Amino acid sequence: MDHSKPPSSRTALRTLLIVLAVVVGVVVYAYGWTTTDISLDEVQDPTRTGNVQRALRELFNPDLFTRDREAKSFFMAFFIGCPEEEQQRGHVDLEGGAYVIVTPVCADPDDVITVEGYNFPENAIAGIRLNRDTGQAQPFQIIDASGKNTQESIFDVDNTGYFKVQVKVPRARGLSGETHQVEFQTVSPSGLPRFSETARTVGDKMIETIFLALMATTLAVPISVVLSFLSARNLMREIGVPLGTVLVGFMLLPVGAVLGWILLGRLGSLGVDWGEKPLQGILASAVALAALIAALRFINGIAPLAESVWGRRVRGLILNILMLTAGVFVLGALGGVFIWLGKQLDSGLAEYLGNFVGTLGKLVDLTIRGIAALGGAALLGSAGANWSADLLRHVREPLSNILGAIFGLISGALLMAATAYVGGQAVLLSLLNALVAALLGGEVAVLAYQRLFQTQNGKRQARHEDTRGDDASRTLLFFIGAVVAFLVTAQVLDLLRAIVDGRPPSEREWDILGLGVRIYLGEAAIIGGVLGAVAGGLAGTNMSFPLGMTVYNASRTILNALRSIEPLIMGIVFVIWVGVGPFAGVLALTLHSIASLGKLYSEQVESIESGPIEAVQATGANRLQTIVYGVVPQIIPPYIAFTMYRWDINVRMSTIIGFVGGGGIGFLLQQQINLLRYQQAGVAVLAIAVVVSVLDYASAAIRERYV
Numbered sequence: 010m011d012h013s014k015p016p017s018s019r020t021a022l023r024t025l026l027i028v029l030a031v032v033v034g035v036v037v038y039a040y041g042w043t044t045t046d047i048s049l050d051e052v053q054d055p056t057r058t059g060n061v062q063r064a065l066r067e068l069f070n071p072d073l074f075t076r077d078r079e080a081k082s083f084f085m086a087f088f089i090g091c092p093e094e095e096q097q098r099g100h101v102d103l104e105g106g107a108y109v110i111v112t113p114v115c116a117d118p119d120d121v122i123t124v125e126g127y128n129f130p131e132n133a134i135a136g137i138r139l140n141r142d143t144g145q146a147q148p149f150q151i152i153d154a155s156g157k158n159t160q161e162s163i164f165d166v167d168n169t170g171y172f173k174v175q176v177k178v179p180r181a182r183g184l185s186g187e188t189h190q191v192e193f194q195t196v197s198p199s200g201l202p203r204f205s206e207t208a209r210t211v212g213d214k215m216i217e218t219i220f221l222a223l224m225a226t227t228l229a230v231p232i233s234v235v236l237s238f239l240s241a242r243n244l245m246r247e248i249g250v251p252l253g254t255v256l257v258g259f260m261l262l263p264v265g266a267v268l269g270w271i272l273l274g275r276l277g278s279l280g281v282d283w284g285e286k287p288l289q290g291i292l293a294s295a296v297a298l299a300a301l302i303a304a305l306r307f308i309n310g311i312a313p314l315a316e317s318v319w320g321r322r323v324r325g326l327i328l329n330i331l332m333l334t335a336g337v338f339v340l341g342a343l344g345g346v347f348i349w350l351g352k353q354l355d356s357g358l359a360e361y362l363g364n365f366v367g368t369l370g371k372l373v374d375l376t377i378r379g380i381a382a383l384g385g386a387a388l389l390g391s392a393g394a395n396w397s398a399d400l401l402r403h404v405r406e407p408l409s410n411i412l413g414a415i416f417g418l419i420s421g422a423l424l425m426a427a428t429a430y431v432g433g434q435a436v437l438l439s440l441l442n443a444l445v446a447a448l449l450g451g452e453v454a455v456l457a458y459q460r461l462f463q464t465q466n467g468k469r470q471a472r473h474e475d476t477r478g479d480d481a482s483r484t485l486l487f488f489i490g491a492v493v494a495f496l497v498t499a500q501v502l503d504l505l506r507a508i509v510d511g512r513p514p515s516e517r518e519w520d521i522l523g524l525g526v527r528i529y530l531g532e533a534a535i536i537g538g539v540l541g542a543v544a545g546g547l548a549g550t551n552m553s554f555p556l557g558m559t560v561y562n563a564s565r566t567i568l569n570a571l572r573s574i575e576p577l578i579m580g581i582v583f584v585i586w587v588g589v590g591p592f593a594g595v596l597a598l599t600l601h602s603i604a605s606l607g608k609l610y611s612e613q614v615e616s617i618e619s620g621p622i623e624a625v626q627a628t629g630a631n632r633l634q635t636i637v638y639g640v641v642p643q644i645i646p647p648y649i650a651f652t653m654y655r656w657d658i659n660v661r662m663s664t665i666i667g668f669v670g671g672g673g674i675g676f677l678l679q680q681q682i683n684l685l686r687y688q689q690a691g692v693a694v695l696a697i698a699v700v701v702s703v704l705d706y707a708s709a710a711i712r713e714r715y716v
Contacts, residue, residue, distance in 0.1 A: 064687050071691030075205040076198045081130060083107055083193040087139075089178060090185035091115035103193070107170070118180035121152050125173045126166065130197035133166040139179050140190045149176035149191075166195065207689045211674065215696045218673035221591045222659035225598035230652055232603050237610030238636065239564040244614065248557025248632075250394075253401040253409075253550025256416035258394030262386045263423060269385020273334060274378035277341035281374045284345020294342045297335045304331050326392050333384050337377070344373025401550045414546030421449065421541020422534040429502075429533035433514050436507050442533050443498045449540035450494020451487035456547040458486050498536055502529065564607075571604030576662050580671040591672025598659050598666065605658075609651045610644070617643040650711045657704040664697055 051057060083103040091114075099114025107128040116122050124137065137149040148162035152175040166172045204212075238244060284290030351367015354360060404412060425445060432439040499505060507514060514529040579597035587593050617640060625639040667675020674693055681690040 067687035068691040068694060070688055071695055072205050072207045072688040073692055073695070074202040074208070076202045077200040078196045079130070079199050081105075081133075081195050081197070083129075083195070085109065085111075085191050085193075086188050087111070087191040088115040088188045090117055090187070109193070116178050118178050118184055120178045121156075121175055122178060123173065123175050125171075126193070127171055129166045129170045129172065129193070130195050131166065131168050131170050133195040133197035134163055135166050135172060135193060135195045136163045137174075137176055138162070138192050138194065139184075140192050141181075141184075146192070147179040147181060149179065151175070152177055166197075205692075207692050211677065211692045211696050214674040214677045214693075215700060217591055218660060218663045218667075218675070219700065221594050221663050221673050222598065222656055224595045225602055225659050225663075226652060226656045228595070228599045229602035229606055229655075233606035233610055234648070236564050236568060236603070236607040237614055238640075239560050240568060240607060240611035241614035242558075242561055243617075243619075244636070244640070245557035245561040246555075248555075248560075249553040250556050251398065251401060251550060252545070252548050252552045252554040253404075253412060253416060254394040254398045255554045255556060256413070256420045256545065256550075257397040257401075258390040259420045260416065260423065261393040262390045265389030266382040266386040268389070270378055270382040273337045273381035273385055276334065277337040277377035277381050278374075280338040280341025280343075281345040281348070281370075281377060284342035284347075284370075285349050287346055287349050290342040290345050294339045297338050300335075322396060329388055329392070333388055337381050337384065340373060340380070341377050344370045344377065346370070348374065404550060406549060409549035409551055410546050413549045413552075414542045416550065417541035417543070417545020417548075418538045419541075421544070422538035424541070425537025426530050426534040428537075429514075429530045433527075433529060436512070439502070439504055439507050439514060442502055442536075443495045443504060446498035446536055446540060447491035447495040449537070449544060450497075451491035453494075453540055453544045453547070454486040454490025455483050456544055458483060460547050494540065498533075501532055501536060568604045568607045568611075571600055572608065574601075576601045576666055577669060580666040580669045584670040589670035589672070589676075594663055594666040594671030594673055597671060598662060601662070602655055602659060606651060606655055609655075610648060613644050613647045613651070614640065650708070653704075653708040653711050657701070657708045660704055661697075661701055 083105075085101045085103060099111045100108065101111060101114075102108045105128070107126065109127070110125040112123045112125075126135075129135065139147045139149065141147070151159045151161045151164060153159050158177060164172060164174045280290070280293070283293050347366045347370030349370075351363045351365075351370060354363025354366070401409075401412070425442060428441050428445050432441045502514065506512070514527075517528045518525040519528055519531055576597050579600055580593060583593035583596040587596065621643065622635055622639040625635050630638065663671070663673040664675040664678065667673040667677070668679045670676060674697060678690055678693040678697075681687075681693065
């Protein structure tokens with residue numbers, strides 16, 4: 010008896026799901042096929058087929074070489090309209106020993122005749138035309154072996170001077186019954202081949218493309234290296250500082266930036282002005298450096314400053330101020346010297362160096378105030394954070410919560426006001442206000458939960474109970490708080506109107522003590538102040554703030570935002586800004602390279618071995634020493650390989666960037682294609698293929714060796 014069992018329900022269900030998945034996949038694919046207009050009707054169109062064949066034939070016959078040409082003409086008499094019984098094969102002698110055999114020797118319009126030529130210039134390009142008494146010339150069109158008109162009027166002479174071709178007699182009014190002059194035109198090569206004008210132009214543009222990609226890559230590398238360390242989770246996750254010190258440092262950032270812009274910025278501009286007079290600038294820089302060295306020695310020699318912690322901090326602050334001041338002035342003077350030097354080097358090979366150093370000097374002049382502002386913000390912010398660390402460490406509740414609320418109020422207001430200022434420049438950027446408020450609102454909800462249930466959670470953790478439910482609760486509360494804060498902020502700032510109508514925020518102002526304050530900025534500052542005060546009050550100044558992960562998330566967000574924008578879009582924007590040319594391409598590829606290299610570099614940092622880091626830390630090294638001796642030696646080889654690989658990518662990308670005016674060979678290729686000059690475009694395509702192949706092999710060899 011057969012006791013075999015039927016398939017189980019699970020097997021049947023799996024089979025049904027597979028069938029349904031296949032059906033759904035076919036339906037989706039069929040919809041995609043229809044949506045993308047895939048059709049074979051256009052492919053079979055004779056006109057389109059002929060056009061693509063001609064384009065491909067010319068692309069694969071690039072105008073790469075040329076040589077001198079010698080043109081000659083041979084003439085014979087030809088009668089049109091002779092009787093049929095007189096048609097025969099005719100031998101006609103021409104100049105220079107050349108002769109032709111015409112079959113028949115005379116013909117009617119539109120008749121096909123066969124012409125054989127002997128002793129013509131070797132390897133020449135030839136054509137036959139009918140010269141009329143009126144001065145007009147009509148070509149004889151070539152007929153192929155099947156009897157079809159090829160619409161061509163030129164043919165080739167072989168290396169013995171022989172040709173045989175069937176041509177069609179032209180038709181025009183007044184041709185019949187008369188003898189006409191037929192001209193055989195030949196153009197034969199002479200001398201050695203040389204690169205064509207197109208090839209030389211393409212070569213120049215290809216060199217421009219290579220250096221365009223090189224400039225973009227090298228400019229992106231330093232910024233990408235810095236961002237890679239900030240975007241490496243394994244380096245940033247352990248960095249935590251008390252919340253109070255972070256808030257104090259953040260509050261002092263704008264103060265330091267303003268002081269740096271006003272005071273140090275003017276000093277840097279003065280250095281630029283003096284530097285443009287080289288002797289004065291060099292002497293002033295030397296005096297500044299000498300004064301700095303003397304001041305350092307004097308301060309280090311003051312014994313009371315070295316005897317206490319506060320004394321050492323005061324000394325360190327004074328030294329930092331002096332070094333920043335001298336550094337800004339010397340940098341400005343150096344920029345001025347570069348500007349002067351660029352004006353002097355204006356001829357011959359020195360012109361390249363002059364343009365380089367002159368541009369660097371102008372860059373220093375343009376950014377010296379910004380550099381001074383950043384230096385002042387970093388100096389005052391770090392000093393405030395360090396000085397407040399000891400004071401706030403001994404503060405206990407409730408004073409800790411009160412100070413946290415005050416610091417949070419000021420910091421939140423500053424953060425939201427700055428975000429609102431940026432968001433006011435464009436409609437989509439206005440969403441940054443709601444997103445920042447959402448982050449603050451989510452943290453408020455989580456902090457409130459921890460504040461209310463911290464005792465119970467502490468007891469539960471002491472009993473080693475499972476706290477996964479608490480983690481889920483925190484996530485849910487963060488989401489709820491973020492949504493509520495987002496919606497409230499969007500409603501108060503009227504972001505929906507801005508997004509729907511496409512209009513920036515209102516320009517209306519409040520009059521506060523005679524000062525005009527934009528209502529939009531004021532409302533954003535109030536929202537940030539309230540959320541910051543609540544969060545700071547609940548957390549207190551002694552709560553550990555994950556500064557490393559905050560920086561990590563911010564840098565990752567910047568890299569992802571840059572990578573999400575296609576270089577082509579960046580190229581369009583920069584062409585509008587700086588004009589058509591390779592500079593726009595350099596800027597576009599630099600931004601995209603920063604994002605791509607930053608991601609590659611950071612992932613390499615995250616995958617390093619932890620052993621060397623632990624060994625360096627065991628010696629008592631600080632964080633900077635750990636990175637220098639434990640991290641950097643492991644990442645240098647792959648960094649070099651990734652940089653070469655990015656150069657390879659940028660060469661290919663620069664071709665597309667050129668289509669929107671970003672310079673390089675892409676711009677030339679676009680012009681040639683638009684003019685239907687496919688032979689010239691073929692030279693550009695060949696040059697791109699050769700250069701990209703060489704760079705690809707080189708970068709692959711480097712990666713194989715060092716990675």
